[in-house]
Amino acid sequence: MFEAIRRNQRVLLFLLVLLIFPAFAFFGISGYDRFFSGGDAVATVGDSAITTQEFNNARRAQIDNMRRFLGDQFDPALLDSPAARNEILDGLIAQRVLAQEAASRRISIPDLAVFNAIHAIPSFRNEQGEFDRDRYRAMVAAQGMTEVGFEERVRADLAMQMIPQSVSESAIMPQSVATRIVSLQQQQRRYRLRRFEPENFIEGIAIDEAAARKYYDEHAAEFQSPESAKIEYLVLSQATLAGQVEVTDAEVNEYYTNNKARYVQGEQRAASHILVTASADAPAAERDAARAKAQALLDKLKGGADFAELAKAESQDPGSADNGGDLGLFDRESMVKPFADAAFALEKGALSDVVETEFGFHILKVTDIRDQTQQPLDKVRGEIESLIRSQKARQSFLESAETFSNTVFEQPDSLAPAADKLNLKVQSLDDLRRNGGPAVPPGSPLGNPKVLRAIFSEEALRNKVNTEAIDLGDNTLVAARVLEHRPSKLQDFEAVEVQAQAKVRAIEAGKAAVAAGEAELARLQGGGEPTGFDEEVTVSRAAAQLPPQVAKPLFNLPAERLPAFIGVSLGNRGYQIAQLLEVIPAAEKVISEGVEQYRERSAGNAGASAFDAYLELLKAKIPIERNVERLATPGTEG
Numbered sequence: 001m002f003e004a005i006r007r008n009q010r011v012l013l014f015l016l017v018l019l020i021f022p023a024f025a026f027f028g029i030s031g032y033d034r035f036f037s038g039g040d041a042v043a044t045v046g047d048s049a050i051t052t053q054e055f056n057n058a059r060r061a062q063i064d065n066m067r068r069f070l071g072d073q074f075d076p077a078l079l080d081s082p083a084a085r086n087e088i089l090d091g092l093i094a095q096r097v098l099a100q101e102a103a104s105r106r107i108s109i110p111d112l113a114v115f116n117a118i119h120a121i122p123s124f125r126n127e128q129g130e131f132d133r134d135r136y137r138a139m140v141a142a143q144g145m146t147e148v149g150f151e152e153r154v155r156a157d158l159a160m161q162m163i164p165q166s167v168s169e170s171a172i173m174p175q176s177v178a179t180r181i182v183s184l185q186q187q188q189r190r191y192r193l194r195r196f197e198p199e200n201f202i203e204g205i206a207i208d209e210a211a212a213r214k215y216y217d218e219h220a221a222e223f224q225s226p227e228s229a230k231i232e233y234l235v236l237s238q239a240t241l242a243g244q245v246e247v248t249d250a251e252v253n254e255y256y257t258n259n260k261a262r263y264v265q266g267e268q269r270a271a272s273h274i275l276v277t278a279s280a281d282a283p284a285a286e287r288d289a290a291r292a293k294a295q296a297l298l299d300k301l302k303g304g305a306d307f308a309e310l311a312k313a314e315s316q317d318p319g320s321a322d323n324g325g326d327l328g329l330f331d332r333e334s335m336v337k338p339f340a341d342a343a344f345a346l347e348k349g350a351l352s353d354v355v356e357t358e359f360g361f362h363i364l365k366v367t368d369i370r371d372q373t374q375q376p377l378d379k380v381r382g383e384i385e386s387l388i389r390s391q392k393a394r395q396s397f398l399e400s401a402e403t404f405s406n407t408v409f410e411q412p413d414s415l416a417p418a419a420d421k422l423n424l425k426v427q428s429l430d431d432l433r434r435n436g437g438p439a440v441p442p443g444s445p446l447g448n449p450k451v452l453r454a455i456f457s458e459e460a461l462r463n464k465v466n467t468e469a470i471d472l473g474d475n476t477l478v479a480a481r482v483l484e485h486r487p488s489k490l491q492d493f494e495a496v497e498v499q500a501q502a503k504v505r506a507i508e509a510g511k512a513a514v515a516a517g518e519a520e521l522a523r524l525q526g527g528g529e530p531t532g533f534d535e536e537v538t539v540s541r542a543a544a545q546l547p548p549q550v551a552k553p554l555f556n557l558p559a560e561r562l563p564a565f566i567g568v569s570l571g572n573r574g575y576q577i578a579q580l581l582e583v584i585p586a587a588e589k590v591i592s593e594g595v596e597q598y599r600e601r602s603a604g605n606a607g608a609s610a611f612d613a614y615l616e617l618l619k620a621k622i623p624i625e626r627n628v629e630r631l632a633t634p635g636t637e638g
Contacts, residue, residue, distance in 0.1 A: 044625045045096040058088050085631040097618050098160045107159040114155050182594040185541045186586035192533040196575040201512035205505050212500040223496045227488040230430045231480050234415045236404045238475035242393035247385045256377050263375040269343050270368035272325035275317040277360040294354045294361035307365050397475045405469035408479040412465040445478045461485045510572035517575025521567035559583035
């Protein structure tokens with residue numbers, strides 16, 4: 001089962017993530033305990049309720065995931081729309097439907113699969129990335145569950161995940177159809193283009209005032225001045241406060257004395273190695289052969305072979321082989337555990353036995369040992385000063401945040417009082433637009449959607465009062481006030497007449513280019529001599545770098561009578577004539593290599609569609625009730 005999921009990983013991604021996202025991601029451990037609980041239901045699936053708390057947990061997980069991907073640009077309000085809330089609920093309903101179907105089928109999950117799933121959960125791993133049984137027991141017990149009960153919940157979740165995989169694997173792509181499609185995709189066509197660009201026809205086109213005014217009247221939206229505002233704003237951030245912080249020598253000395261252990265350079269080793277690669281999931285025979293080869297190389301070294309020369313000739317590590325296997329200096333944490341254990345157990349100049357890691361089999365030779373040393377204060381002074389400054393600035397921010405928020409609220413007609421209290425500078429910006437606009441410098445908080453929404457809110461625009469203190473995260477608060485608001489409006493014709501004339505002139509030039517192209521195509525198709533074409537190009541359907549309007553007719557031209565011509569109007573962008581010179585069939589080797597990949601990809605896409613239809617059939621068999629009115633109040637975001 002799991003191998004099949006890996007094969008179809010891309011195709012099944014949206015199913016496994018959106019529909020049957022593991023309960024740990026949606027709910028945390030406690031979600032298992034509530035899986036079939038009743039209570040305040042936002043929906044019921046048969047006799048099983050989806051509670052408001054489950055919905056809020058799912059929404060919180062969505063927010064956390066999107067915040068990780070989008071950073072400060074993500075606004076949780078995006079998930080407050082009815083469409084977004086219904087989408088989350090649809091995912092929970094689909095998950096519940098699949099769980100009930102898995103239970104009715106009595107799908108059996110082997111113990112090993114449950115074991116592997118639990119050991120893969122990040123929450124149960126220690127700082128070294130290893131499964132921590134004590135942590136596992138404590139976290140399960142904290143939720144009022146036994147290990148056996150928790151394992152059964154995991155087993156149920158895995159059973160649920162088997163359904164989309166089994167349905168998707170039922171879809172197939174016939175060999176003959178795949179062969180025909182791949183041969184067409186990889187077929188090449190040699191052609192050349194002649195372009196009729198509008199700019200080559202624009203000279204001499206005169207546009208009078210009447211034509212420009214007609215265009216202006218018919219396309220008023222193009223001549224609207226953008227809504228904009230002149231504002232002042234104030235930023236309180238840890239970064240700005242850091243510039244006001246002083247760090248004394250006494251503070252640096254005290255910190256160094258109290259934290260000497262942090263500035264110890266641990267023992268380091270320099271080593272060379274020879275690697276015989278074998279992936280961790282390789283067949284046993286392949287790993288045995290790699291181990292045997294490594295052992296043979298070790299025997300050569302023990303027999304007197306030069307390590308550097310043997311590494312250059314035999315090591316399969318591309319990063320070190322050319323340097324005789326030299327890895328330079330490293331500490332224990334820089335290497336995978338088996339490698340580090342071996343390296344730090346050897347004396348200088350000693351050879352290791354064959355060492356197995358996830359990368360294959362290594363032979364190590366330690367070339368240098370650097371003992372643990374205490375770094376002097378002068379070497380780490382800058383780092384300590386920066387750390388103390390950051391700590392002071394953070395504390396200053398925490399102490400100032402309430403003053404900042406209260407002052408901009410209590411004295412709404414100006415940002416100056418808050419700036420004076422906190423020694424900040426009021427900044428200004430003109431031509432700010434609802435989407436930020438070109439006036440906003442890169443990285444400015446004025447580009448943040450939350451700030452822009454606050455500035456262009458009805459109250460801020462109408463009353464010209466301070467916005468509330470807007471928390472941007474990362475210890476940053478912003479407040480702003482509109483000084484002048486300029487609504488969008490239609491510009492006077494006189495102000496944009498030249499612009500309107502240019503637009504009409506471009507349209508007429510495009511028409512002239514099309515007319516010239518059509519006339520030339522008629523001449524060529526009548527037997528005229530081709531002139532003015534670009535250099536020849538050879539492309540396939542799979543890699544055609546052409547406008548779609550040109551590519552489709554070019555690849556549809558029959559191959560019987562060549563050369564052949566087609567012409568395509570690109571509207572205001574002119575006209576292109578393509579001359580097809582040769583059709584080159586795909587090589588048999590290219591076709592055979594592409595067929596299996598295409599069949600797998602196409603079957604996966606068909607499988608996704610099949611599962612979607614299957615899910616709808618399951619939903620039709622189960623009474624489902626949605627209480628969408630309970631989705632109106634935003635859930636907690638955590």
